[in-house]
Amino acid sequence: MDNVLFSHMLHPILTGTVSLLYIVTLILYGGDFFRGNAFAKTYKQPALIVTIVSHIAYIGFLTAPEGYLMNYSSAMLMTMVALTLAVTYMFIEFTTKTDKTGFFILSFSAGAEIISSFFFLSATGEGPTFSGFGIGVHLLSAIFSFSSIAIAGLYSFLYLLLFRQIKNNKFGFLFENLPNLEVLEQLIRHAVAFGFLFLSMTIFAGIIGTIQTSEVINLFETRLLVLFVIWLCYGISLFIKKLFGWDTFHMAYLLIVLFVVITILIILMSIYSPTFHSTSF
Amino acid sequence: MNIISVGVNHKSAPIEIRERVSLPEDQAKAFLRNLIDDGLAQEAMVLSTCNRTELYVVPAMPEVDCRYMKDYLIAFKNAHNEVRHEHFFNRFYCNTARHLFEVASAVDSLILGEGQILGQVKEGYRIAVEVQSAGILLTRLCHTAFSVAKKVKTKTKIMEGAVSVSYAAVELAQKIFSNLSMKKILLIGAGETGELAAKHMFQKNARNIVITNRTLSKAEALAEELGTNQVLPYETYKEHLHEFDIIITAVSIKDYVLKEPELQQSMQKRRLKPVIILDLGLPRNVDPEIGKLKNMFLKDIDDLKHIIDKNLELRRAELPKVQKIINEELIGFARWINTLKVRPTIVDLQSKFINIKEKELERFRYKVSEEELKRMERLTDRILKKILHHPIKMLKAPVDTADNIPSKVNLVRNIFDLEEQNQRSK
Numbered sequence: 001m002d003n004v005l006f007s008h009m010l011h012p013i014l015t016g017t018v019s020l021l022y023i024v025t026l027i028l029y030g031g032d033f034f035r036g037n038a039f040a041k042t043y044k045q046p047a048l049i050v051t052i053v054s055h056i057a058y059i060g061f062l063t064a065p066e067g068y069l070m071n072y073s074s075a076m077l078m079t080m081v082a083l084t085l086a087v088t089y090m091f092i093e094f095t096t097k098t099d100k101t102g103f104f105i106l107s108f109s110a111g112a113e114i115i116s117s118f119f120f121l122s123a124t125g126e127g128p129t130f131s132g133f134g135i136g137v138h139l140l141s142a143i144f145s146f147s148s149i150a151i152a153g154l155y156s157f158l159y160l161l162l163f164r165q166i167k168n169n170k171f172g173f174l175f176e177n178l179p180n181l182e183v184l185e186q187l188i189r190h191a192v193a194f195g196f197l198f199l200s201m202t203i204f205a206g207i208i209g210t211i212q213t214s215e216v217i218n219l220f221e222t223r224l225l226v227l228f229v230i231w232l233c234y235g236i237s238l239f240i241k242k243l244f245g246w247d248t249f250h251m252a253y254l255l256i257v258l259f260v261v262i263t264i265l266i267i268l269m270s271i272y273s274p275t276f277h278s279t280s281f
Numbered sequence: 282m283n284i285i286s287v288g289v290n291h292k293s294a295p296i297e298i299r300e301r302v303s304l305p306e307d308q309a310k311a312f313l314r315n316l317i318d319d320g321l322a323q324e325a326m327v328l329s330t331c332n333r334t335e336l337y338v339v340p341a342m343p344e345v346d347c348r349y350m351k352d353y354l355i356a357f358k359n360a361h362n363e364v365r366h367e368h369f370f371n372r373f374y375c376n377t378a379r380h381l382f383e384v385a386s387a388v389d390s391l392i393l394g395e396g397q398i399l400g401q402v403k404e405g406y407r408i409a410v411e412v413q414s415a416g417i418l419l420t421r422l423c424h425t426a427f428s429v430a431k432k433v434k435t436k437t438k439i440m441e442g443a444v445s446v447s448y449a450a451v452e453l454a455q456k457i458f459s460n461l462s463m464k465k466i467l468l469i470g471a472g473e474t475g476e477l478a479a480k481h482m483f484q485k486n487a488r489n490i491v492i493t494n495r496t497l498s499k500a501e502a503l504a505e506e507l508g509t510n511q512v513l514p515y516e517t518y519k520e521h522l523h524e525f526d527i528i529i530t531a532v533s534i535k536d537y538v539l540k541e542p543e544l545q546q547s548m549q550k551r552r553l554k555p556v557i558i559l560d561l562g563l564p565r566n567v568d569p570e571i572g573k574l575k576n577m578f579l580k581d582i583d584d585l586k587h588i589i590d591k592n593l594e595l596r597r598a599e600l601p602k603v604q605k606i607i608n609e610e611l612i613g614f615a616r617w618i619n620t621l622k623v624r625p626t627i628v629d630l631q632s633k634f635i636n637i638k639e640k641e642l643e644r645f646r647y648k649v650s651e652e653e654l655k656r657m658e659r660l661t662d663r664i665l666k667k668i669l670h671h672p673i674k675m676l677k678a679p680v681d682t683a684d685n686i687p688s689k690v691n692l693v694r695n696i697f698d699l700e701e702q703n704q705r706s707k
Contacts, residue, residue, distance in 0.1 A: 162456075166453070166456060166457065166578055167578065169580075169584050169587045171587050171588045171591045172591065175456060175591075176591075176595075179459075180455060180456045180457055180458065180459050181456070181457045181458075181555065182457065182458050182459040182460075183459045186459075247552075247553040247554075247555075247575065247576055249575070249576065
């Protein structure tokens, strides 16, 4: 009875509420960035905190019936992507005191959450639950690494946008409101470092998890190869400046390409196999 | 009580006329003293800057009007041949207040939102206070103007963004580099333009400024003034180009001082780390081809003017907000002026009732004890306060137009027979 009540009444309401909170936060960040609205400026940060706290509570609520073990369905993965993006962005905003890029990052976060809620409501939100420390760390760090990759890609895009605007003497709205090139470069480097760290953790925890389940690791499995190439690209991009004398301008292009490729892979994975670890693409 | 303002400014007269009627401090003081001593004005203030000479006057007699004040200033400056009435603007009553509010908030300035005018208005007021020509009305007017300017500065963006070439150069540098104190800057040319740009950079915490100039002594003098004491000989500075993140050129020579091959070499040496070259020279000092190099931001005066135009546009967009603030303050000021008109009636009203109270208490002075008399006095004070509360509140209440004030005042005067009271006191 309780389960019926949860799945038919409470679950859709909570899912909708979390999506709504993301939309409201996004509107506030947009209101401040595009219109300089005083109300939005005052309440955007509290709104972000409320959204993140509510989202964590929501995930706790969702996983409570399974003993707080997450099921790694597309819906759950998307909602985790939304959360990790928001958390990573909040961390960046609090540490760098740069709140002018929130709209761009949170639009991805809100998008992921809305897609996730559609998956949940269309009852494709079911997936296998995994237990074990190794697999848990593996999947969580994979989600965090995707968020970092997304953020690095977005900041790279903003960097190129501002770079071109300055070069072409277009001193308009974005010139006025975006952080300067050096700050954007710093944000990119931080995001790449986080991405590389989490990707390394993903690979390491994946190997541990596989050993624990006594599975044989197939080194030529597509997923593993793709993951390794991405990890290598990010590792190289960390030292690309020192190794090859690449400037941020070219690095930004590489990071955007990587972000697009990874996103396409995840979307393909979500479409062709809604369960994460039973897919092959 | 009326207040008028007349004057010449950048909107009403050309610069030669503005120069002709300008009143430096000593002349302004003499002018104000004459006005007060001749019995022409109750209060007066002069605002004299490079773009305006304006008089704010509370006339002491009806004959002293705008026309009279224009003639008075022309006579004072002995400028009958050059200055005519058409060169002046004139404002009355609330429009005078509005004008001063607009002046203090820099919306009436030649460069919209410039930051110096408020200090100049304060200076004008200080002079008026010093010669004791600022009374209750001008004091209130000026303080309201200061408050308007402060609100405008904090609540709008009218003063934001660079509106000079040298400051625009700094704004651009800050859009590329986050911390100018960590950047090495080369200034080629120690002339006025270069000096201004270097000073703006210095204000934004740039401390590593190296100066090079054909005349070494000039470079050394500027370096000493800035406190950087870093000079490079003009003959050898090109060997060090790769060390600099920002290069400002402001020299007046026909040939380019920086050419593409040397900058290409310098970029290779610094492993393509971004460089900004701000070419403030006229004719241009830097080969435009340099702008095509990777990670090279080359900006000349025309490029920087784009930033200025954009900032002025942003400032203009703030004008409705500024006008809203001015209108709100103007309403408050007009209400306060209206209370000045009813103040004599309020004083008469209070005096009349206090007289009645004192007369009645006097009759009992020797009939009751001192303590009882004090108690009676306290009681009558309380009663009077309650009786007078509503009429005074009604007098002070805002009216639709200033024309309604006399009828309200007359009504109260007739009801309480204040005319007679006034005459008796006279």
